[in-house]
Amino acid sequence: MKGVSRLWITVIALFSFLCVILLTPTFMGDKLPSWWGKVFSSKGISLGLDLEGGIFLLLGVETEEGVEQEMLIVEESLVSKFRQNRILVKNSSVSDGTLTIGLFPGADMDKALEVARDEFEKVANISSDGFLVRLSIKPSYVDELERNSIERVRHIIENRVKDFGLVEPSIQKSGEDRILVQVPGASKKDRQRIVNLIKKTAVLEFKIVRAAGASQENLLAAAEAGTKRQLAEKGLVIHEGDTGNENEKFFLTDRLASVTGEYISDARITFDNYGNPAVGFTFRGEGASKFGKLTEANIGERLAIVLDGVIKSAPTIQDKITYQGTITGTFTTEEAKDLALILRSGSLPVPVRVEQERTVGPSLGQDSIEKGRFSMIVGGILVLVFMVFFYRMQGVVANAALVLNILFIMGFLSAFGVTLTLPGIAGLVLTLGMAVDGNIIIFERIKEELMAGKTAVHSIETGYARSVWTILDANVTTLLTALILFWLGTGPVKGFAATLSIGIVSTVFSNLIVARVFTNMLYRDKNLTEVSI
């Protein structure tokens, strides 16, 4: 029998020590001494929401909206450029990422194309057809816009959720155009607030009120327009009002806002003269001067404060205002607090929609964890007993290797920051099944050799040697599958593949190295005549 390799014993001892340190936070929880965090990582294995309870939201980002908005900006800027160059614009429209500008017959087409190319050659393909100038947005620019808007949305949502003061929320990009928000431990009660916080686009605009009324028809008549389209051509728009006044359910205002919320530097909850909750905000730099100009020119007029297309209040401008303003309206304290938070974090560049939501009560989480843990412990003990019953001393060796294997897997899960979910546990079950299988393969082979009349030493040697390729083949195939699933899979499939990949590597190590070293330690005697198996 080969001597016990000191190298491997050292490696096994080192790994075990490392994993114990990595796992201490998981098992100690709050009881961790304070110096621990300074020396080692204090982050243990995090449990997925399906085990712990909390809120899980999958948000779809409507990136197409961003493209549409971008084209509207292009439209506005190009039409005004044409006017500056005395090119007569008849009409313009945007649809499906293409801007079409119609010019009056006799317009200088060469000049128009030159202006358009100067400004937008990088972002759009420019063509002409009679007296039409067409700009279709380039796919590469669309990609860039979409990537930008997702990153900005993610960042803003992260700010909002963190500002709300929740413990360890996780906000990640998921796939091409989705954002995954996970808030562990959040209760069902928090749910609606968190969702509102996340979903609110929060585009704040300030516009001068032209008229107000109880119905849209009145306002259309007042503007001498038959339809909303005609209204838009006059540069006007109708907004719904939420000011609490029955006679002012709708407002007629300018279509484009003179000042928007993008210049807000700070927002907080305040109270109006009647003691009702309101939101105070502060402008910075350019915003302050724009707001000053707008209010100065319109003293005596009403200023509409529009949030996501709905007018929250429309106070009369008493004096020039520059830096500070207040949004009053029908808010509860909670709503005002949340609105201030949202305004501070900025508005979402494009809308998001909720595609998936899961609210798991901590009760279920706790219950399923306890039951699941209990049943797994029972299952584990049964296997340990079975192995000793069946394989005697070799069973003890197998058990020691199995326990170390579990320790290694958990340690590595913790080190790689893998979140443990139910599919992840499925991966672990498969791994441990294969670990036990590896031992059984080896032991059965040893028994076979013994039955064939070989010596004990020879049987152990051959048993291990002949099983190496079997175990490797089985595990490499599984590892390969796990890696493919990890690479292609999403959500649950990925979680399964992650624990499986880590588990397989550790299992092969524990089958072929750890169990072997332990067996050698057990049978140091070179003239061994009997194996307890």
Place this chain on the structure above:
Amino acid sequence: MRIIGKLSYDFVDKMGGAMRISIALVVISIASLLYHQGPNWGVEFTGGTEIHIKLAKSLETEVLKGALAENGFPSESVQRFGLPGDNEHLIQFAPELATFDQIGDFQKKLEDLFATSENFEGASIQRIDYIGPRVGKELITKALLSILIACVGILAYLVFRFEFGFAVGAVIALLHDTLITVGAISLADKEFTLAIVAALLTVIGYSVNDTIVIFDRIRENMGNFPEKGFRELVNDGISQTLSRTLLTAITVFIVLLPLFFLGGSVIHDFAFTLMVGVVIGTYSSIFVASAFVVYWRKRKAAG
């Protein structure tokens, strides 16, 4: 101790009969899937709202469904979840019944109903899921795609390590096991949830692992005893690994039993799937995967 001593049993002789059993099981699985109009997809896949409730007393699913409908909550399906004594049910509602923004109201209304109705006394909502219709379809196609590519990967590795016939045999066995396990879930009228998908992946892993160990022994015998006929080599390989095959299956089963009976509702269905998969996977390693290799060799020798 050995559960099976030295044994030489003519497995190959029984493969024809086993094929009939396999075909019958596959037909039953497909028939059940057709009868139930496909798997009973969980809300993760169909989109809509699903609530998981725990009742204080036992209630027939039909009664529960009726009581919900009477009170203005027409459900798409009501299913028992976990063991009978748990009194837990999964209730699915159509996506139109409550859009995402209305879930808060929806939940409140349900809780009001629980507080006032006799049938629901002491009932509590354990979990609410809302899933938009787009995600579900993507989830199915992506999961299927990744499994298919994983099959190709397994095929490629086994062609590299063994022979083409072995590789095809292993993949056929894998598909056989997956289909029959899905059929069993359908027959038991269990909901096809994400936990079940995870369990199916585990079954696939188990099936391939189990098959490879037998193949490995057959290949080893091919090298050691080139004078023996292929039929005999396969019989020897299966016989020599039989005690390992059974012991591993028994050990895994021992772990699954407590999960099945004590693990709680979610783990219960998960363990059920694995139990079916382990039995089928063990059977198929011998009677599907190895059988195919014998058939393939015979054809190669003939042609």
